[in-house]
Amino acid sequence: MNLSDNILNNLQNLESKCFLCFCTLDKSNSSKEHVIPKWLFKKFKHDDDGMKLGNHTNLRYKQLTIPACKNCNNSILSQIEKAFISILDNSFKNLSLAEELIIAQWTLKIMLGTILKEMSLEKDIKKVGKKILSFDQVKELLPLFILLHSIFYETELKNRKPWSLFITSFETENYDYHSHSFFKTASFKFGKIGFIITFDDSSFYQVAAQNFEFNKLSDMRFIELTYTFFALRNSETKILISKKELIANKLIISSKKHYHKPKIAYSTKYKNTLNYLLNVHKMRFNK
Known part of the structure; x- marks a missing residue:
């Protein structure tokens, strides 16, 4: 098995x-x-x-x-x-x-x-x-x-990582946590430092938003960004899924470098952030 x-x-x-x-x-x-x-x-x-x-x-x-x-x-x-x-x-x-x-x-x-x-x-x-x-x-x-x-298992990640990770810093110091497992995304705030992570995307979003600022966020901005990623993951078509194989007791996760462009439907609440992310998507991946 x-x-x-x-x-x-x-x-x-x-x-x-x-x-x-x-x-x-x-x-x-x-x-x-x-x-x-x-x-x-x-x-x-x-x-x-x-x-x-x-x-x-x-x-x-x-x-x-x-x-x-x-x-x-x-x-x-x-x-x-x-x-x-x-x-x-x-x-x-x-x-x-x-x-x-x-x-x-x-x-x-x-x-x-x-x-x-x-x-x-x-x-x-x-x-x-x-x-x-x-x-x-x-x-x-x-x-x-x-x-x-x-x-x-000993784990080897080939090509891209099977996640996108964004380190965040904050204006205020408190704890906060949001996640949506079926959108494969979570965010944590540990005082004035934290992160947003979204899984099984072959680093698509990290590459797409590599110029985006995640520093000195307000609490509301942090929540908005988290739910922006929920919206992105909910409405994407096909981000190519990483292949995962267990060979000789070694877990090999291989992610492809090319992607299908997501289809996005979003409310005005997320408009500014999504516009930025989508513009980056268009420049880098809409070929």
């Missing part, structure tokens, strides 16, 4: 399994992984905060947990957390490709962990049966699950 089939098979039958390595859980190896890391909501004093789920209920960050084995929770993911904190402490400066991969893995754990939580909860809290998200919906995110599983 190849990696894609293995992930899909386990996602379809995830009950009593670790969300990451898919091993069977029992009393000896079971633990709970906090989707939003505990150090994060403690650092920014968000212990009592949470997020609204697809069934319109609010879940506090402390309660947003998913089943994990002790090895994945206390060893593998702990190493990712420590590496990410070190990168954050350095204000995301002079990032290597390996450090960008850590940022991608850390972000995907949060995005996909939230998705898996919704896959386990009832859509109608008064009825048993239909879940907030079905397997058929979640399997659309297979490329992101494969990228998350790069945690377990």
Whole structure:
């Protein structure tokens, strides 16, 4: 069974399994992984905060947990957390490709962990049966699950990266987080530094917007930019998807250098930012 089939098979039958390595859980190896890391909501004093789920209920960050084995929770993911904190402490400066991969893995754990939580909860809290998200919906995110599983393998990125990453700085100091897993995009604000990342785009948006300023943003500008990328990802036609293959226990992700031009429909709320991005798209890719 190849990696894609293995992930899909386990996602379809995830009950009593670790969300990451898919091993069977029992009393000896079971633990709970906090989707939003505990150090994060403690650092920014968000212990009592949470997020609204697809069934319109609010879940506090402390309660947003998913089943994990002790090895994945206390060893593998702990190493990712420590590496990410070190990168954050350095204000995301002079990032290597390996450090960008850590940022991608850390972000995907949060995005996909939230998705898996919704896959386990009832859509109608008064009825048993239909879940907030079905397997058929979640399997659309297979490329992101494969990228998350790069945690377990030596990983080679060919041609372009399978993400676009924008480091941002801010006028004010506070925490903020936005994501849309099905638009494959997330943004984080950690005080006066943060990032926007969009996945599975072969670095299309990073190349297209390489001259765009992401410095000293206001909080509203940050939110506007994040939702601009949501709008772009929602309305694109075909950004060529990266090919992902597991060969001799090595994960090879190969991204093509040429793209289809996105079709964009947008509201006036995003007009200025989108006009800039689209003008860059036209100059570079509309050939």
